[in-house]
Amino acid sequence: MEQKKFDLTSFIGMILLGGILLYWMNTNKPDEEILETTTTEQITDSSKASNTQNTVTVNKPVFENDSLKQVAFTNKLGAFAQSAINGKEGVTVLENDVVKLTIDNKGGQIVEALIKNYKTHDSLPLYMIKDKNSSFNINFGTTDNRILNTKDLFFEASTSKNGENNILSMKLKVSDNQFLEYRYEMKPKDYMVNFSIRSQGLSSVINSSNTINLDWSLDGYRHEKSLKTENTMYSWLYYKADSEVDYISPGNSEVINDLNWVSYKQHFFSSNLLSDTPFNSATITSTDLVKNEEIDTVFTKRFELKTPLALTNGELNYNMKWFYGPSDYNLLKTYEGTGLDETADLGWGIFGFLNRTVFYPVFNFLKGLLSNYGLIIILMTIVVRLIMSPLVYKSYLSSAKMKVIRPELTALNEKYPGKDNAMKRQQETMAIQRKAGVSMMSGCIPAVLQMPVFFALFKFFPTNLALRQESFLWAPDLSSYDTIFTLPFKIPFYGDHVSLFPILASIAIFFYMKMNQSQQANMQAPTQEGMPDMGKMMKYMIYFSPIMMLFFFNNYASSLSLYYFISNLLTIAIMLVIKNYVIDEDKIHAQIEENKKRPEKTKSKFRQKIDSAMKQAQEQQAQQKKGKK
Template identity: 30%
Template sequence: MQNQRNIILAVVLTALVLFGWEAAVGYFYPQAKTPVQTVAAGGAEKATSPTTPIKPTREGGLVDPNDVALEQKDLRAELASGGRVPVAAPGLSGSINLTGAMVDDLVLNRHRETVEKNSGPVRIFSPAGTPAQQFAQVGWLGQGGVAAPNAQTVWTAPANARLTPSTPVTLTWANPTGQRFAITYSIDNNYMITAVQTVENAGGVPVVVKPFALVNRTDKTASLSTWNVHSGPIGAFDGSVNFNVGYKCGSSFSFLSSCVDLDAQKSVVNQGKADWIGFTDIYWMSAIVPVNAKADSTFRAMGNDIFRADLIYDQQVVQPRSRVSATTKLFAGAKEHAVLDAYEKQGITNFSLAIDWGWFRWFEKPIFWLLTSLFKLVGNFGFAIILLTVIVRGAMFPVAQRQFASMAAMRAIQPKMKALQERYKDDKQKQQQEIMALYKKEGVNPLAGCLPMFLQIPVFFALYKTLILSIEMRHQPFILWIKDLSAPDPLHVLNLFGLLNFQPPGFLAIGVLALLLGLTMYLQFQLNPAQMDPAQQQVFKIMPWFMMFVMAPFASGLLVYWITSNILTIAQQKFLYSRHPQLKAQQDKDAQDKARAAERDKGAKA
């Protein structure tokens, strides 16, 4: 009995650690208010209103209303100033700034900001100086006094230049000593821009330059980073993806995963060959990739909530009347599973692992594949999750048969167990010995009912990771009020299901799906054998409602899975109970006893 109680408590604590930590950290430990200075183009500091990064949103983006308003104003001013080359591709749209040759204006054509159909596309890059600044730049460091272009350099583009998948664009600039610099940008149909940097030396002496590439961004737009889902600096070095560097580790308890605090250290020089380096949110990523060249890589904290990822190539000597080149790929887009896989097949090492599947990706990726395959079949992710649940329950049917047979046998011998408890109520050791002897005599294993619960934990965790990580699940509707299965249930009891203008905190945001989860768990537990130990009885009584509170803030798709699983379990359990001979005989006996008792009461009244 003690072992069984420990197993139950272990399951509850495991659920809390795996799924409850994120909600607790986000609610009880919001980030403190900090005044912010942003860096304007040209290097000057520009003051903005103080911000309150209450806590990063699940997807990322500005959270302070003042920043949102300022971003819209600054963005309009920056993009209307001219001196830009338009970018138009199926995956990306925007422009390249001729000042500094910066890629600083990009939106994702395939993804909307919100579930509303008229919401604009997701913006991933914004110019320097805007509250949401994020941009990429390639260039050179001049050695020995060579004049190289910088962030204030105004480049020249061909007339009517427009970057599309079929029309690359070359920007040029020449210094007074005879060196001509050129950057040729090309773009594919998804999210990859290729920059070829060329230096041609028309002077009379050799010159030395170091090509570089960088991604610059603010963490004010970062998505929530937790111990099991990383958001922040990311890179692959010597074929291994590094998730251990954070913007500011202490704010989200990232130290639990040995987080390196970039804001405190100011710079982190990465060891090993850089395969790619950049910054990731849950759904979006910007990364630079060296092509056929060795480059040193560094993460830097620039101050004022600005961070940078650098690639610096080996220095190159450019002889008179010759040229040298370096090629860097820039990924700026959504972490779509198929797209990342395709880039990995094209030679970018471990690019698909930018999705933080974790240690159990060997199990999570097949669940993801099955779920997306079912979605293609039925066209609705909610129904795909239900079908996935049916398949999982079907695969575990033989195990469930044994579980329910054991549970039915437990229910059948409960009268005998109660009799033993009464007989040996003053001798607990003898009571336990007699109960174990009864188990052995009746062929009952009291722990058999726990096995399916443990088997479902990997499936549940895999679905949890799939729903919160996969961009394919974002903004996928189900039915009625469920417009996004990757988001929590939007209707809550405490605000009368949306009638009151009040948003309850996460752990009190009990919605319709959470109520259904608690109810189905309660009904399921009613079919289980009553626990003989009073402590176990209390655990089983409160567990459905406890799990209702724990699961309420989680993705609606997870609750759809669990509710469906509970309903199938109840149906299967009742069916098997009805066919179990011992339990059926006990139920018939109980019915006869009740009928006789009713007859006696009737006779007594007469």
């Protein structure tokens, strides 16, 4: 094959063509029409500021020719073109002892919200807003038929003081006398930040026939150790409308009238927007972002608010508040009249009432005496059990009375055997119990009265911020589960770890139920023909309940397991004291015999109706029996 030779003529031609191409590229520019339609301004992320002064990073101009830049932005933004032309990158930091907010010139919105004095479960700074997980925008139309979004426009920042309060004014200007303003005012040591939206001189610029929409969305960062607990049980979108606080479940969207505030609640922390002027026809949406709880994730839920804003005399004028902080009942109740304390999730009805009026005051009092929260829980458990001990005594006293009359009830079953005598047997049984001063309900009522306490504390401990990341014994965080051993696999409904406090609580409840079995047996009348054997059912419950508790509480707050462990131990101790040192069966038997000698009290109307109904049923049963013969 012939070897290729160097061609000098071709080489010179290539150099000439390259030179011509470079000259053409550097001397010819697109015309103004192309620039107006195809060029956009690109803005990099804002630089970070570390103080309350406005920190500005000057944006590199897209256009070298200012006249071309002005023409392009005028065609795109109309009256707000100057805000884009003169716009500068930068952020302003407002901070006090508890919260730090970073506000960007672009959009005038909060781009970082740091909750001070708290950390995530993995010891990182606790941000509610960071890396564009939130957006706050007002969408509006102009009189020259443009649709604009504040999140895309540059505001001009200026700071000032009002006493000890730091003030930040962010203005989106048409001119010095025409602007849209976001005004932030931060107080010392307060999570609540005053925020207002107002316009001046824009009645001739904003098209009032178009809807002005406010959109606020946030993807909630995961903060806690247990993703399942944080996301599934305690992250909700709360709202207040018509003086009522309610919430929506994930995956739902609702239109709410007269909306006072929304709270994007994430277990122990929340992002709230409050308005003095209620929003009408606001749409709120909650979306679950967790696809698989076994996979580590950054975000838990997406919260969204979309609401129209009303003009007053052609201008916007809304006084609002931002709250980025802990969902602490003790803190939220200080904001009187807002109803924010209801987002602390203390339970509904009687359960919330007990938490607010009994358990929080007791807990706060003990917190003022001790610094170890494990000991506070133990002391609180002792207080609760002592308060409940009269109910335990009442239940045990009824059990002892039933034990005394049990031989008579057994004899009654033998006297009236079979289904045909069921009504007569029941009637005589009630008569014996009535004469002895014994009621089946007297044993059930104490147990029923203890149930509200059980469910109230079921809400109290896992939502109590004071317990978050507080350690006790082997548990590093009383608001989450403790781990003594990590399993190489996952057990359904149990998890991939072993928690010790639920094991101790399960053992304690087993011995409590074992001890309580004889008491329950005394409370039951002898088993009648055709009726289920409650004794056998109780035997199964002795083993079933501790196992269920072991599985359920393995992923729950260790503070709750600690409470149930101590509570069951104290209940066992109280029962032993009552049985051995308080209850005297001989005295009870003598009292029952004395009661039998007394004339029977006049029956109440309710009792008369029951006896009459039972007598009629007995007569009908006898007639049916004769008819068969």
